[in-house]
Every structure is written in C-alpha cells, then in structure tokens.
Amino acid sequence: MLFDTHCHFDFAPFVPIETSLVKAQAAGVSKILIPGTKAKGWVTISQLTQLYPQHLWGAYGLHPYFLHEKSASVLVALDKALAERNSNIIAVGECGLDGVVDVPAQLQEAIFVAQIDLAQQHHLPLILHCRKQHQRLFKLLKSSRFEFGGVLHGFSGSVEQVKPFIDLGFKVGIGGVITYPRANKTRQSVARLPVNSLVLETDAPDMPLCGYQGEPNHPAHLPQVLTCLAELRQENPLELAQRLWRNSHEVFHLNG
Numbered sequence: 001m002l003f004d005t006h007c008h009f010d011f012a013p014f015v016p017i018e019t020s021l022v023k024a025q026a027a028g029v030s031k032i033l034i035p036g037t038k039a040k041g042w043v044t045i046s047q048l049t050q051l052y053p054q055h056l057w058g059a060y061g062l063h064p065y066f067l068h069e070k071s072a073s074v075l076v077a078l079d080k081a082l083a084e085r086n087s088n089i090i091a092v093g094e095c096g097l098d099g100v101v102d103v104p105a106q107l108q109e110a111i112f113v114a115q116i117d118l119a120q121q122h123h124l125p126l127i128l129h130c131r132k133q134h135q136r137l138f139k140l141l142k143s144s145r146f147e148f149g150g151v152l153h154g155f156s157g158s159v160e161q162v163k164p165f166i167d168l169g170f171k172v173g174i175g176g177v178i179t180y181p182r183a184n185k186t187r188q189s190v191a192r193l194p195v196n197s198l199v200l201e202t203d204a205p206d207m208p209l210c211g212y213q214g215e216p217n218h219p220a221h222l223p224q225v226l227t228c229l230a231e232l233r234q235e236n237p238l239e240l241a242q243r244l245w246r247n248s249h250e251v252f253h254l255n256g
C-alpha cells in the first residue's frame with residue numbers, strides 16, 4: 001500500500017475522480033494528499049476529501065506561483081477555512097519560496113511567513129514548495145520557531161540542502177525526478193537520506209516519470225517511483241514501502 005503525499009487530484013486531468021481513484025487504487029496507491037494552491041481550490045479539496053474520506057486527504061494553502069497584490073487579503077479566508085476544516089484537511093500548503101517564478105521575493109516571503117504562523121496557530125504540519133531558495137526558506141522557518149514539521153516536497157538536489165529541514169522534523173517528498181538517469185546528483189543523494197525522513201509523491205499531473213514525458217502524470221505511477229528508490233538505496237521494496245507508509249502517517253498525524 002502506497003501513500004501519494006503530493007498529488008493535485010483536484011486538477012482537470014483527474015475528472016471523473018471516481019475513475020482516477022479506481023486506477024490509483026488498482027496500482028496499490030490507496031491514499032492521496034491533495035495540496036492547496038489557491039483559494040479557489042480549497043472548496044473542491046474539501047468536497048473531494050468528504051466524498052472519499054478513506055482515500056483522500058487535503059491541505060489548504062497559497063502556492064508561490066499564484067501570488068498577486070491581493071494575496072495578503074486572502075490570508076483571512078485561509079484562517080477561516082482552516083478553522084472550519086473537515087477532519088481530512090491535515091496540513092497547510094503548499095507554500096514556500098520559488099526562486100525561478102516571476103513573483104516578487106518580498107511578496108513570496110510575506111505570504112509564506114503568514115502561512116507558517118497559521119500552521120502554528122492551527123497546530124498543523126506544512127507542505128513546503130522550494131526552488132533555489134532552500135537557505136532562505138529554512139531561515140524563515142527557523143525564525144518563526146515552527147514546530148509541527150511537514151514535508152519538503154519535490155526533492156531534487158543534495159543531502160546538504162535538505163539536512164537542516166530533516167533536523168527540524170520535516171520529511172522529504174521523493175518523486176519521479178529520480179527515474180531520470182541524467183538526474184545523477186539527486187539519485188545519489190536519495191540513496192543517502194535517512195529512511196525515516198522519506199515519503200513518496202507524484203506531484204501529478206506534473207512531473208511525469210522517465211518514459212512518460214508529454215503525458216499527464218498519475219498517482220498510479222507511484223509504484224515505479226518506489227521501485228526506483230528501492231533500487232537506488234539497495235533496499236527491499238516491500239519493506240521500504242511499509243516504512244514510507246508509516247512515515248507518511250506519522251508526519252500527518254494519521255492512524256493507519
């Protein structure tokens with residue numbers, strides 16, 4: 001049994017949801033966490049998690065890609081949505097810093113820090129998005145004295161980059177990037193990360209696996225990420241799967 005800890009199951013390629021869910025389950029992916037990206041999506045995430053409470057979990061947050069001048073005013077709505085959340089809404093995110101996207105750094109930081117504070121107030125873990133801003137992101141987490149952990153999603157890069165996050169109680173989301181032979185550094189790093197810090201994710205419909213370029217990604221591809229990870233780490237895939245399943249439940253405070 002596998003847990004896809006980061007899948008945008010509320011996006012168009014997964015309609016009808018029932019069919020997509022059956023396909024994921026047939027592949028052994030029985031639980032999926034849907035991260036929030038913008039305010040408009042929170043209602044859909046709430047509805048989906050209430051429709052399939054055994055299989056779908058969610059998070060509310062503001063992704064750095066979609067920020068604009070009025071984003072600060074949306075934070076009040078985020079606080080309200082979190083206060084009124086159903087029991088399958090288990091994290092704040094995805095949120096963070098993106099050093100590539102054309103959104104002012106100052107705006108990104110302000111909205112990110114506000115979301116750290118909301119997660120702290122609501123006693124929820126964070127789902128972090130980070131591109132080329134690891135040191136800055138870590139600094140902001142640290143100075144907020146954030147203590148509820150979460151997942152640094154979309155691992156790509158070095159052990160050194162993510163070690164401070166692991167020490168702060170975060171897990172690292174491992175996805176399809178590791179299936180590309182050219183992702184040498186990431187593949188070597190993933191073999192060296194502590195096993196209790198790892199969780200699996202597809203980030204579907206984004207981040208197609210090697211061999212599936214140009215197609216929307218699907219949570220049903222998660223077993224291939226597991227197989228690849230087990231090979232790179234030279235571990236038994238079944239034992240690794242059990243471990244990652246436990247890690248996923250632990251970080252989001254779920255029974256299972």
Ligand SMILES: [Zn+2]
Nearest residue numbers: 006035094203
């Ligand atoms: Zn994402």
